[in-house]
Amino acid sequence: MPAPGARPAGSVWQGRGVYFVYDRSQCVPWVREPGDAQLRRQKISRQAAELITGDCLVLDVETTGTGRDDEVCEIAIVDAAGHVLLDTLVRPSREIPVEASFVNGISNAMVATAPTWPEVAERYASIVEGRRVVAYNATFDSRLIRQTHQAYGLSAPVLDTDCLMLMYAVWNGEWDKRRESWRWCKLIEAAGESGVANPDGHRALADAVMTLGVLRYLQARSNGRRSPRKSR
Template sequence: MPESSEANTLRAPQRRGTTAQINTETTGLDDDARIVEIAIYSPAGHVALETLLNPGEPIPEDASEVHGITDQMVAQAPSFSEVLPKLTEALAGRRRLIYKASFDSARLQHELARHHQQAGHPAPDAAAQAWLGTWQAEDVMKPYAEWVGEWSDYWGGYAGQGLHGGHRALGDCKALLERLKEMAKGRGFALSEGGSKPNRRVVRP
């Protein structure tokens, strides 16, 4: 029987030498949003990378209200291109875990494409995809939602849960690790009421 996404993700804390949590903070949620902070953290407590990034454009006020990062804070920060070599080195050979991987992966794709375009690469999108293709981001948000087991009839699935890391890159990385540890404790489970709903995990105090 194939493993559930929850069971597979729970292996992460046990593979301490090869696992990295990644998180970004950005100028917004749109397709053109730029990264203003990035962090890479290991279950052993090692900060492989933590840095603000200068996006080269103003940070919208509503974004700053979420993560607290302002134009003044990033004025002297490095660009994504300047940090890329260290980012590549920090992720080499590691299993990458992200909370809502689709968003962070898309932001990295966008930054990589811009980097290659500015460097004069003839196919910047393909070059960006080639970099991302060297590793696969694993999303922790879905397995954590399954583990919590808060069923949503509206969505027809388990409701997404907040990360509660304070909306800063390193804080969110540490919060992700806490969610993994929480799942690994293996708190009990119970069948949901009604035969049409999947089994739902029960969070016990």
């Protein structure tokens, strides 16, 4: 297309009218204006880039359940470069129900000799202090960590969290009519759409690594366009 202010080099008669033609040296590539969906994804990509360049942490926990008295039974934290800062099983104050073990693969035998939360809490606090923490469903992970502190009468550090599940929901762009918001995707679904491998399903470190992979994917798509794997 002609650059702003370019003058026609000539004209051509074609069918029903005259069309101006321009010297190629005075033309610029035609760039399609981004639509609302692309602009929305660009914003999410910038947020992901800000988190990664700001050296965020990525956290994941496995738990004894989802209730108000459940606890953390495994925790992992990696930094933005993928270095493992924390990866440990945790022996909870209650037994892990069979249904929870079925989901996360962690049995009572596996945690029998693991440290308790009071033995992990100081190290955990020193890692997250003053850092932005990314988690997939950050509200859940934060609540379970807080509950686990409370189970031992400990004060939980306040986390500065960003929820990748909510970020990816905006990126993905599927509207949930019932909830009247963007549809939440499971981590494994987001990872699959992002081309991120699932090395060892539903353990804390594997999920933290997958979460970082999805975050990196969002950062890399700064033009707001999806990879060829999926378009909408």
